[in-house]
Amino acid sequence: MSRLIVISNRVSLPKAAGAAGAQGGLAVALNSALREHRGIWFGWSGQETAEFTGHLDMQRNDGVTTATIDLEAQDVDEYYNGYANRTLWPLFHYRIDLTEYDRNFGEGYERVNERFADSVLPLIEPDDLVWVHDYHLLPLGSILRDKGVKNRMGLFLHTPWPPTRLLASLPFHERLVASMLEYDVLGFQTTEWLESFLHYVQKEMGLKVNLDNSIDYKGRRVVARAFPIGIDFTEFTEAANGEEAREAYQRLKSSVRGRKILIGVDRLDYSKGLGERFESFSRFLGEHPHMAGSAVLLQIAPPSRGDVASYQQIREDLERKTGHINGAHAEVDFVPIRYVNRGYPREQLAGFYRAANVGVVTPLRDGMNLVAKEYVAAQDPEDPGVLILSQFAGSALQLKDALLVNPHSVEHVAETIKQALDMPLAERKWRHARLLASVRDEDVQHWREQFVRALAGNDKDAGVPQTQ
Ligand code: ADQ
Helix, strand or coil: CCCEEEEEEECCCCCCCCCCCCCCHHHHHHHHHHHHCCCEEEEEEEEEECCCCCCCEEEEECCEEEEEEEEEHHHHHHHHHHHHHHHHHHHHCCCHHHCCCCHHHHHHHHHHHHHHHHHHHHHCCCCCEEEEECHHHCCHHHHHHHCCCCCCEEEECCCCCCCHHHHCCCCCHHHHHHHHCCCCEEEECCHHHHHHHHHHHHHCCCCCECCCCEEEECCEEEEEEECCCCCCHHHHHHHHCCHHHHHHHHHHHHHHCCCEEEEEECCECHHHCHHHHHHHHHHHHHHCCCCCCCEEEEEECCECCCCCHHHHHHHHHHHHHHHHHHHHHCECCECCEEEECCCCCHHHHHHHHHHCCEEEECCCCECCCCHHHHHHHHCCCCCCCEEEEECCEHHHHCCCCCEEECCCCHHHHHHHHHHHHHCCHHHHHHHHHHHHHHHHHCCHHHHHHHHHHHHHCCCCCCCCCCCC
């Protein structure tokens, strides 16, 4: 079996057995893949250094080797806070109004990708499979090729891929996309993003896409496919049934004293549609005065990317909106929106999901969205809650039995909240059973097995056009 080299912006260390603390499904899946393949996970340490040295901090933990580098403050500014999170992230989430085009960002992005390539190069052996993650590192494969790497290399993009005319607003977009064609495998979350990418290479680059969605480029064949990411289903359902989850469940239930609970769990990001969600809930309260006071929205939103102005802005907007809505609808013994800016261990999160009658997942645009899947996995199948899901989340293509909504329509979401709260047990059960089957069968292990198989080049499905 070939060794696996995983490369991503940040590295998530494996959790020591029995240790407490949060670890995402992605980290769990990649760590288990790395253990199986005796692999190495390479990325930025998250630390800054006065001068870049390329020194590799190698650690071995629970069967997984990690290798990290420190970056200079200017790198972090231009590459991470700049090109990745001020240019590509908003553009890839259709927010051209928030997209900043700055020459220094572009240069910083290329410089850091070069630094990644130079640092990881000595670790790559001839038969290794190289798996690169996300929008921070799109040109890394091409830089490694220039440095003589002949290995099979793949890229998985966790975000959406934008429509061609939107991407065309990015200076040097052709160069960026051409660099991606040096990978052997390009993975997207859904066929929607895949089709958008294939449209770009046909219309903007004049390339031909083969029937199996592969592209012949400079004498090599690039396979482009959808690999919808899932959650670690076993780990999450175990967490939901554990003692810590039960305590969190009790704590939340007893605090609402018989009221119904709606839950939202998102990184504080403008792509997650939190403002529209709060307004929809407010409209629901206004339109159904007899139900006002009988339901609480718990929104858990830990701040992220706080150095970027648009994130400071969304945070202020939400604080103002929460204050306004609570001021309008609160009673002496009741506050309709509980807005909490912190993270919780996964076990507690699972208990909160289980306690909630409705999961409200309404991003304006999302590559996949794992919260929707976690909510489904955490429910009691005998008395499950209802999932309200944005039609613009990648997960809506799999979770078709959720109540799918247009998150921009405050009116539609408000009506759907009413429908969810009124839904009879029988309907809740059949919807949940179908959602659960999808979340269980297409879990994160399935995702990484499919990707690694395609990366190794022995994928029997590679020639089958995708339908999902
Ligand atoms: P994100 O945009 O971060 O991921 P998401 O898929 O919802 O979005 O994953 C968030 C993860 O963070 C979930 O596992 C969730 O439980 C956890 N989380 C969020 N708030 C938390 C809190 N307060 N406490 C603890 N944990 C919390 C990007 C893309 C998505 C894609 C994923 C994976 O934007 O579209 O689904 O990568 O590919």
